[in-house]
Amino acid sequence: MTGRASPWETLASERRYDDRYLQVDVDRLRHESGREHPHVALRFKVFGIAVLPVDPQGCVTLVGQYRYVLNRFTWEVPRGSGPVSAAPLETARRELSEETGYEAASWLEVLHLDASPGISSERVPCFAAWALSRGGAHPDPQESLRLRRLPFGEAVTAALSGEITDGPSVALLLALSARAGRGDLPDDLLALLRA
Numbered sequence: 001m002t003g004r005a006s007p008w009e010t011l012a013s014e015r016r017y018d019d020r021y022l023q024v025d026v027d028r029l030r031h032e033s034g035r036e037h038p039h040v041a042l043r044f045k046v047f048g049i050a051v052l053p054v055d056p057q058g059c060v061t062l063v064g065q066y067r068y069v070l071n072r073f074t075w076e077v078p079r080g081s082g083p084v085s086a087a088p089l090e091t092a093r094r095e096l097s098e099e100t101g102y103e104a105a106s107w108l109e110v111l112h113l114d115a116s117p118g119i120s121s122e123r124v125p126c127f128a129a130w131a132l133s134r135g136g137a138h139p140d141p142q143e144s145l146r147l148r149r150l151p152f153g154e155a156v157t158a159a160l161s162g163e164i165t166d167g168p169s170v171a172l173l174l175a176l177s178a179r180a181g182r183g184d185l186p187d188d189l190l191a192l193l194r195a
Helices: 088-100 152-161 167-182 187-193
Strands: 008-018 022-031 036-044 046-053 059-067 072-076 079-083 102-114 123-134 146-151
Touching (some): 046 088, 046 102, 059 152, 088 102, 102 167, 123 167, 146 152
Antiparallel strands (some): 022 036, 059 072, 059 146, 102 123
16 A cells, blocks of 8 residues: 555654654654544664675574563674664674674675564664675674574574564564575575575
C-alpha cells in the first residue's frame, strides 16, 4: 500500500526527553476512524548499523558483549550507530574497524531495516563486507567485547536456533543465506559464503 496518505492527525506533541541520540515525544493522535489516543514516539538522531565481515575462508566474525538493558550477554554481527546525516557506509567502515580491526575492500548493502516502526524512527542499514585486511581493533572505552570467528553456515544456524537474538544480525544472516541460495550476490562473495 505504498503512497497511501497517513490515517493519523497529530493533535499535540510534548517532548519528554532529548539527547544526542534520540528524542522522546508523547503525541496526541486522532485516527481516521475518529479514535484519539496518546502515542509514545522515539525519534532517533542516529541510525543503527550492522556489518557481517566475511573472511577469505568463508568465516564470519561475531561480536559478543553484555547488553545492559537486556541484562545478558549477546552475540551479534558488528553493530554501532552514526548520525542520520552521515553516509551509512562510512559509519559501517568505522564500526567494523573499531570492533574487529578489519578493513574491507568490498561492501554490499544487503538490507535497510526499520528497527521497531510502531514506536521508533530508527533505521538500520545492514552490510556484508569482504576482501578483508586486518588491523587492530579499537573499541569505545565503555565496550567490553569478545570476538568469535565461525563458518557462515554455523552463524546462520545460530540465528535460526535463537543463539543470536539481535534482530538486524538475524535478518542480515538470513538474507545473505537466502540470496546465496539463489545465487543473487557478487560472485566473489558467493564463493566465500559457499566455502
